Amino acid sequence: MADEHEEESVWPVQDQIAAYLRDGILNGDFPPGEKLPSSRELHGMFGAAAQTIRNAITILEKEGLAYTRRGAGVYARQHRQRTMEPASYKNPPGDGGKYQWIAAAEQKGLSAKSELLSVGEVVPPVAIQEAFSLSMGEVALLRRQVLYLDDQPCELVEVYxxxxxxxxxxxxxxQKIRGGVGRVLTEAGLPPLRCVDKVAARWPTPEQASALRMPTKLPVLRQFRVTYSVDDKPIQAEIMAKAGHLYELRYDF
Structure with missing residues (x-):
């Protein structure tokens, strides 16, 4: 298998090992409390030196996916990845109360909150300009916030x-808006009627990595959403960077 990995990947071997073990933990192949493959087994699979294997384990420990029992080996930890259903969180709270994602998190026994970082007029990225049919240099309003689950930053949201x-x-x-931007627009006669999402995995920008306290070199899920209202008018656009080790998205068709 060592030759196979060398031919197919330009990743450092420690990242290959970490990716293999991470995938097994998140998929349930290595359940919480189960011992992970030994250094001897990983050496046989990847042809890696002992320090390289140790580096891979350190990556997983930083991500909260594994722990070491001295003299006993390395074990899978209960992972914190949460399943999000974006289509379920489109509409603002009807009574101006809690966001759906906060209520859903609390139903699972988690604490959830948001922190408003800034509000201001900016020249938006080209993708936003095109969504709003803005001319070059024309400004839009930007509201930036970080979402938390159990005091862990999990998503950086930029709403234009x-x-x-x-x-x-x-x-x-x-300042925060009770019921969010969606409530204000709905009360102005512009309810959210249709959303278009584009989701991609990307390396985080320095700003995203800092805001999300990314523990290792992990990708983020970048979700670009445009929301349309009456007469298919675009009323807001969002760039949501979700910590890849904390989120997965679920869509029902």
Missing amino acids: IPLDLAQGTPIMEN
């Missing part, structure tokens, strides 16, 4: 709103 829809509303204010 066309300036003509935000002006004169609480959306412009540098």
Whole structure:
């Protein structure tokens, strides 16, 4: 197997080993409390030196996926990856109460919260300009926040709103909005009727890695969503960077 890995991958061997073990833990092939393959077995599979294998285990320990029992080996830890259903969280709370994702987390025994980082007018990325049909240099409103599960930052959210829809509303204010931006737009006669999501795995930007406290060199799930209202008018666009070791997305068709 060592030759196979060398031919197919340009990754450092320690990253290959970490990826193999990580996939097994997240897929349930190595259940919580089960001993992971030994150094001898991993050497046979990857042809790796003892220190390289140890480096791979250290990566998994930093990610909270494995732990070492001195003299007994390395074991899989109960992982913290949560399943999110984006289609279930489109609409704002009807009574201006809790967001659906917060209520869903609490039903699972988790604590969930958001922290507003900033609110301001910016020239948005090209993808946002195209979604809103903005001309070059035209600004939109940006609201940035971090979402937490059990005090662990799990998602950096950037919400862009066309300036003509935000002006004169609480959306412009540098404070949290009860019921969120969606409630304000809905009350203005612009309810969310259709969402288009594009999801890709990418290496995090330095800002994303810092905000999410990424423990190792892991990708993030980048979810780009445009929300449309009456007459298919785009009313907001979001760039959501989700920590790859904490999230998976579920879609039912």
